[in-house]
Amino acid sequence: xxxxxxxxxxxxxxxxxxxxxxxxxxxxxxxxxxxxxxxxxxxxxxxxxxxxxxxxxxxxxxxxxxxxxxxxxxxxxxxxxxxxxxxxxxxxxxxxxxxxxxxxxxxxxxxxxxxxxxxxxxxxxxxxxxxxxxxxxxxxxxxxxxxxxxxxxxxxxxxxxxxxxxxxxxxxxxxxxxxxxxxxxxxxxxxxxxxxxxxxxxxxxxxxxxxxxxxxxxxxxxxxxxxxxxxxxxxxxxxxxxxxxxxxxxxxxxxxxxxxxxxxxxxxxxxxxxxxxxxxxxxxxxxxxxxxxxxxxxxxxxxxxxxxxxx
Numbered sequence: 001x002x003x004x005x006x007x008x009x010x011x012x013x014x015x016x017x018x019x020x021x022x023x024x025x026x027x028x029x030x031x032x033x034x035x036x037x038x039x040x041x042x043x044x045x046x047x048x049x050x051x052x053x054x055x056x057x058x059x060x061x062x063x064x065x066x067x068x069x070x071x072x073x074x075x076x077x078x079x080x081x082x083x084x085x086x087x088x089x090x091x092x093x094x095x096x097x098x099x100x101x102x103x104x105x106x107x108x109x110x111x112x113x114x115x116x117x118x119x120x121x122x123x124x125x126x127x128x129x130x131x132x133x134x135x136x137x138x139x140x141x142x143x144x145x146x147x148x149x150x151x152x153x154x155x156x157x158x159x160x161x162x163x164x165x166x167x168x169x170x171x172x173x174x175x176x177x178x179x180x181x182x183x184x185x186x187x188x189x190x191x192x193x194x195x196x197x198x199x200x201x202x203x204x205x206x207x208x209x210x211x212x213x214x215x216x217x218x219x220x221x222x223x224x225x226x227x228x229x230x231x232x233x234x235x236x237x238x239x240x241x242x243x244x245x246x247x248x249x250x251x252x253x254x255x256x257x258x259x260x261x262x263x264x265x266x267x268x269x270x271x272x273x274x275x276x277x278x279x280x281x282x283x284x285x286x287x288x289x290x291x292x293x294x295x296x297x298x299x300x301x302x303x304x305x306x307x308x309x310x311x
Contacts, residue, residue, distance in 0.1 A: 007057035010269050010294035013276055015130070015214055016167050016188045021088050023269060024294040025060030026053040026287070027218070027280035032071040037101045039071055040282065050079035052284050054087065056291045062191075062216070062278040064092040064134075065118045066103060073122035081124050090189070090216075091119045092171055094134035094144070094152065105136045105144035107152035116159055131156060132169040132191055135177065149177055150184070157185045171218070175207045182211075189214040189276070195222045196249070196264050197241060199310055209274045216276045220268055226260050245309050252302045258293075261286075265293035267306045 010023040031046045033039055040046040053061070061080075063072045076089065083089070093115040096106040106115070112133075119128055133153055136143050144152070159165050169189035170181055181187050190208050192201040194217035201217075208215040224230070225240045226249065232240045241249065253263045261279075268275050279290040298306070 005056075005292040005295035007053075007059075007291050007294050010277075011273075013214055013274070015088065016186070019088065019129075019167070019188075021060035021276065022057055022294075023276055024058065024265070024291055025062060025276060025278045026050075026058045027278035028061060028063040028072040028076060029067050030280040030282045031075050032068040035101045036067050037097070038068065040075070042282075043075075045284070046075050046282060047079045049282060049284055049287055050076060053287055053291075054080065054084075056288065057294075058291070059084075059086050060088050060090065060276060060278070062090045062092075062218075063123075064095060065115060065122055066092070066095045066097055069097045070118070070122050073119060077122065077124045083125070088129045089123060089125070090130035090132065090169065091123070091128060092132040092134045092191075093119070093156070094132075094136070094171075105134075107133070107135075107144035107149075108147045109151065109155040112152060112155045113159065116156075116164060120164065127163060128165045130167045130169055130189060131159075131165045132171040132189070133181075134171040136172050150180060153181045153184055160185065169216075173204070175204055178204070178207060178211075178213070187213055189216055191216040191218055193217065193219050194268075195220050196267060196306060196309055197222050197225065197245070205272055205274070209272055213274070214276050215272065215274045216278055217268060218278070220277055220279050221261055221264055226264050228260060241309075248305055248309060252298070252305060255302065256296060256298065258296055259289060261289055262293040262296050263298070263302075263306070265290060266296040266298050267303065269293070270298055270303055 007022040007024040012020045014020040065073050093112050094107045167188045171191040194201045205215045249260050281287050
């Protein structure tokens with residue numbers, strides 16, 4: 001496949017009144033150093049990736065001040081500020097880092113207000129386009145038991161009423177939590193883990209489809225587990241694709257003159273018109289490969305084979 005496909009080739013999705021984005025965006029988690037900590041190994045390359053993403057039609061960038069911490073947001077500001085009006089930068093709160101580089105839930109009102117202020121300062125924005133409350137209920141971290149989900153979301157609602165946030169989203173949540181939040185304010189987007197090998201959030205995706213909410217799968221490429229030549233002996237038991245799954249994926253990729261990465265992203269785009277993609281990378285070549293997936297149209301046969309990868 002050509003690596004010059006524009007992100008707009010996959011179409012657009014409306015996030016909120018007057019706000020729409022191309023369905024293929026970019027996630028900034030990989031820009032900092034190893035373990036999402038500290039500065040990037042190649043600062044100039046990180047800046048180039050962000051600028052190249054925008055050149056290729058990306059107008060939806062996902063980040064968090066926890067990435068680095070602060071590093072991803074500072075790189076985004078350096079690369080893209082002053083920001084074009086059509087670029088939507090989504091960030092996440094409810095997560096803090098510790099000296100062991102762990103991601104920890106932090107959902108108290110005081111902590112959330114501080115995190116919002118940090119995002120504003122590091123990004124150099126007067127108002128945040130989209131803020132997700134990261135709940136952590138899907139296995140990546142333990143929920144913050146110091147405060148209730150309702151109180152945490154209410155804090156963001158109040159910050160939205162103050163004009164510091166335009167739109168609200170949720171991450172790592174259940175259908176019940178989505179509905180609890182919607183009683184307080186509109187939820188425009190939900191971000192849960194979902195990819196070819198992990199479809200546990202299918203019920204949440206369906207709920208988003210039915211209620212006009214964008215669904216943003218994080219780790220859309222299975223956190224690198226779909227790469228050819230992966231040493232599966234280094235993964236925890238049961239993680240990563242089986243030999244049969246790899247054979248199927250490679251067959252679909254060969255038929256489409258595409259890569260595994262492109263097939264995995266194209267399958268997500270075909271899975272639901274409510275899906276927005278935010279694949280991340282630190283290299284321009286991989287960025288172009290990801291964005292080229294916007295132009296890949298899988299056949300019904302391809303989709304049926306990929307659907308069967310997970311029973």
